[in-house]
Amino acid sequence: MSGDVERQLIVEEVRALREKRNLSQEELARRIGFSHSTVKNIESGYRVPTREQAALLDEVLETSGTLGRLEARIRAVPISPGFRPFVTAEADARTLKTFEHTIVPGLLQTEDYARTLVEVYPGLSEDEVAARVVAKLDRQRVLDTEAPPWLWAVVDEQVLRREIGGPAVMAAQLAKLAEFAGRPRVTIQVLSAARPHIALLGGFVIAELAKQPTVAYLDSVLEGQTVQDPGMVEMAAVVFDTIRTDAFSRVESLELIEEGVRQWQQRTAS
Secondary structure, three states: OOOHHHHHHHHHHHHHHHHHOOOOHHHHHHHHOOOHHHHHHHHHOOOOOOHHHHHHHHHHOOOOOHHHHHHHHHHOOOOOOOOHHHHHHHHHOOEEEEEEOOOOOHHHOOHHHHHHHHHOOOOOOHHHHHHHHHHHHHHHHHHHOOOOOEEEEEEEOHHHHOOOOOHHHHHHHHHHHHHHHOOOOEEEEEEOOOOOOOOOOOOEEEEEOOOOOOEEEEOOOOOOEEEOOHHHHHHHHHHHHHHHHHOOOHHHHHHHHHHHHHHHHHHHHO
16 A cells, blocks of 8 residues: 555666666766756655656656656555655664654554544545555554564653544543553653643654664645655754653653543543
């Protein structure tokens, strides 16, 4: 569902065709009118070419429209364009650090909670809603592998209190959070809602990889943005370390989550 096959095919095709024509990345970038970093990111799989870039690459590399067709298939995947470049990094990450100030992080959502969030998007058909939910749940498989990434999640305290889908959905969602918090490679911390903090303006995720530069995803009301600029990624890491330091401890956070489960269960029963 994530378009990983098409993404890898683009990587292999661009690299192979460029080398076949004895072109450097710099020369290919010059011929299509984009920066060297653009070609480098496309060949590393961190960036999917835009429709315009795919067409230019097809022209310069003399394909029969292969790259354009692959880009169109990726574009059709039910994941926002801004997040697509981050999907591979998330799947390959050694460590994931995520912060959310309004909702439960996507990797930790239950199906009902995720569906409730997707259903509020305007103009989606039932099939499109179902496809987006499946795509989101498919990403969660990375946490169930034999060697999952280390996950450090910080959530604002309001996340535990904001009703999404009704009391029963919230009770199940917080119970899932508590279950994840008990896993050896997962740390969940709650940030007090009693005072303002530096990350109130938006959620974000940082993916640290073994053999590639660290990547960040910045969420927004539209489609968000995958960030690879070292300075911006470093600043995201500084922000995360700041809020992590200010958050409740792991034990205190689990107690808050479990108390939230009980409160939502009581509301379900009433």
